């Protein structure tokens with residue numbers, strides 16, 4: 134009775150990424166009411182700096198009461214018709230905020246900005262603008278699981294993975310880009326572009342200048358687009374510092390070139406300001422045709438007027454944004470260190486990272502087999518027995534089993550402590566089990582050796598000598 138679009142499974146709802154959320158919803162951890170519940174560590178939410186925003190709101194009560202700075206009501210203006218170009222004051226404040234995050238090394242023009250209901254809508258809108266159904270975008274793995282839904286589901290576009298590996302810390306290489314392109318050609322897919330997340334979700338690392346150079350050279354040689362999802366740009370809490378694709382274009386003197394028209398940025402306030410519920414996203418493009426098409430499309434996912442008004446007031450307070458960004462980075466840094474140290478005491482290491490709301494955690498040594506079945510087995514144990522919802526690497530299309538994304542900014546410090554204790558006792562119990570299995574094996578072997586007749590022993594020693602001589 135329903136359309137093929139809604140009944141096809143390219144939404145990705147059955148991915149372990151979303152299944153983990155469902156398990157958490159059934160049994161959510163609460164320090165007092167449900168201390169044995171599941172702790173949500175699969176949600177890239179930033180709850181570390183709410184107090185800063187709350188105290189700003191307390192000191193500036195007018196915007197949330199639909200009043201201007203003269204204390205006059207603007208309720209009617211906000212409630213009546215909004216066209217899809219967005220409030221100029223908000224767009225101006227947002228482009229300044231984006232520049233500030235990039236250390237004012239680049240400036241953005243508000244005329245090139247399209248507002249969307251979050252980065253989810255921005256990414257999908259760009260797909261609608263740049264790709265026909267059946268065209269492909271190349272994405273480095275591991276990537277944000279939501280992309281399967283956002284880029285493919287309604288647009289009919291395809292994703293072809295650029296396989297990155299732990300050997301070089303999951304960096305993008307020229308050969309990985311070329312291989313992905315060839316793979317798409319093999320599948321008879323027309324490649325329309327590359328989409329990267331900088332900084333990366335789930336790696337928590339920002340792209341190096343070398344990787345960014347590779348990407349610009351690649352899209353220019355293949356005559357395709359580059360989308361840079363920079364939703365985590367304000368979360369870079371330690372060196373190396375963040376380099377936006379716009380900076381690379383500027384430094385290469387490509388700002389007014391044809392190539393720059395094929396480079397588009399996606400941004401949102403969901404992570405840097407921790408406001409995913411407000412649905413504030415944006416597309417930034419140097420191509421006026423893309424801006425115009427995306428603006429028309431944004432009718433399907435506008436940011437409400439009162440949200441734009443409130444945020445234009447917050448973001449225009451430059452002293453506030455400056456101190457917010459620096460304090461938020463400091464808090465993320467401390468939280469990140471706490472998670473890395475906590476895991477280390479359990480013998481678990483993370484990919485060295487400088488940004489994001491999560492760590493990319495190496496649990497390969499805890500797998501029963503070096504397979505994705507082994508990864509799922511471990512993931513289920515961690516969700517159901519340990520009580521932590523983390524995201525398995527397979528849900529991010531990682532090509533190697535045993536990696537997990539673990540979020541650290543969506544909970545209190547106490548909850549993170551409980552999570553670390555749970556991991557520690559899990560790893561200890563695994564070690565004990567392995568020890569006793571090893572002991573049993575040793576005992577069985579020694580019983581077997583004792584029961585063997587003497588001649589078997591002599592024969593085996595003799596054979597070992599012979600084979601040693603042969604070597």
Ligand SMILES: Cc1ncc(COP(=O)(O)O)c(C=O)c1O
Nearest residue numbers: 251252253277330334401403409
């Ligand atoms: C890389 C990336 N892009 C886009 C999104 C979606 O963000 P929004 O809440 O702004 O739609 C996320 C959310 O986790 C993300 O990690």
